[in-house]
Amino acid sequence: MGCRYGVGKVAILGGYEGMAENFSEKTKNELARIIPKQRCCRIAELSAFYDFNGYLMGEDGRYLDINHSSPLVARKILNLVKGLFPTAHIQILVQRARSRKNQVCTVRVLRHDQAQGVHATLVKQQHRMGEPRILEKRCCRRAYVRGAFLSHGSVTNPERTYHLEIFTDKTEIANRVIETINSLQMAARMTTRKGNRVVYLKDGEQIVTLLNLMGAHSALLQLENIRIVKDVRNQVNRLVNCETANVDKTVQASMEQLDDIQVIQAHMDLRELSPKLYQIAKLRLKNPYASLMELGEMAVPSMSKSGVNYRIRQIHKLRQKLAPSFPSQD
Numbered sequence: 281m282g283c284r285y286g287v288g289k290v291a292i293l294g295g296y297e298g299m300a301e302n303f304s305e306k307t308k309n310e311l312a313r314i315i316p317k318q319r320c321c322r323i324a325e326l327s328a329f330y331d332f333n334g335y336l337m338g339e340d341g342r343y344l345d346i347n348h349s350s351p352l353v354a355r356k357i358l359n360l361v362k363g364l365f366p367t368a369h370i371q372i373l374v375q376r377a378r379s380r381k382n383q384v385c386t387v388r389v390l391r392h393d394q395a396q397g398v399h400a401t402l403v404k405q406q407h408r409m410g411e412p413r414i415l416e417k418r419c420c421r422r423a424y425v426r427g428a429f430l431s432h433g434s435v436t437n438p439e440r441t442y443h444l445e446i447f448t449d450k451t452e453i454a455n456r457v458i459e460t461i462n463s464l465q466m467a468a469r470m471t472t473r474k475g476n477r478v479v480y481l482k483d484g485e486q487i488v489t490l491l492n493l494m495g496a497h498s499a500l501l502q503l504e505n506i507r508i509v510k511d512v513r514n515q516v517n518r519l520v521n522c523e524t525a526n527v528d529k530t531v532q533a534s535m536e537q538l539d540d541i542q543v544i545q546a547h548m549d550l551r552e553l554s555p556k557l558y559q560i561a562k563l564r565l566k567n568p569y570a571s572l573m574e575l576g577e578m579a580v581p582s583m584s585k586s587g588v589n590y591r592i593r594q595i596h597k598l599r600q601k602l603a604p605s606f607p608s609q610d
């Protein structure tokens with residue numbers, strides 16, 4: 281069917297080609313550079329690193345380790361430990377692996393008393409009445425979530441879908457994370473995947489809020505831009521689809537009218553119709569794609585849209601009378 285109203289594919293505001301770079305990694309790199317101003321928040325963030333990847337090691341907890349696969353994050357952990365415990369004896373261990381993912385950097389507090397001291401400070405930090413134990417101050421909760429996200433978090437490329445998650449195999453930590461996030465006016469959910477607890481957000485707006493709370497401002501800006509583009513694209517697509525639907529309806533109706541007229545023609549000479557019906561039938565045959573209003577304008581004397589519609593219905597009735605097998609349009 282040669283349809284001149286056909287709306288072709290509308291290519292509007294295509295994908296961000298430059299977005300191939302890992303959004304999650306970019307976000308983490310940004311967060312890894314943040315050192316909280318306040319001491320309370322520094323302890324809070326370090327306690328998150330410790331919750332996720334920290335251990336008392338050796339006989340009687342002789343030393344304390346905090347691990348991370350990213351050297352950038354390990355450096356942040358080191359800076360936090362150094363700043364909070366200036367007298368601590370610290371060692372950095374890097375266990376190289378074939379893939380960068382499996383590489384482990386360890387920040388180790390060496391002496392028994394110091395390891396115990398750091399442990400006590402970080403664990404004491406969590407103490408608050410009630411379960412799960414979340415931090416008292418909002419500033420510290422934000423820092424905690426940042427540490428948790430840097431430890432075991434990821435966020436998908438927003439071009440594709442909205443998904444931010446933090447996972448852990450420790451239920452207690454997962455509960456702490458979800459309670460902490462939700463105490464910041466969000467609605468994170470939890471699921472289980474391959475033995476891990478996964479705390480996640482699916483809502484674009486909430487992910488933006490969380491990135492903001494963690495301090496990932498350039499990641500946030502990038503995500504916001506994509507959201508706007510996506511939004512505009514969706515609106516345009518909705519409009520286009522809507523218009524296409526209307527056009528299709530008009531064309532469909534016109535095809536049915538042409539069919540009516542041709543059936544009538546097979547039974548009788550159109551000139552036998554009343555002058556007004558004859559005129560509309562002729563105009564429709566000549567102008568298969570014109571709207572009813574356009575047909576009315578072409579008529580002499582001109583006719584209103586409802587006037588044309590009335591004649592179209594009469595033509596259809598006549599056709600049904602002449603060829604009753606045709607299913608009714610009403």
Ligand SMILES: [Zn+2]
Nearest residue numbers: 320321419420
């Ligand atoms: Zn704080």
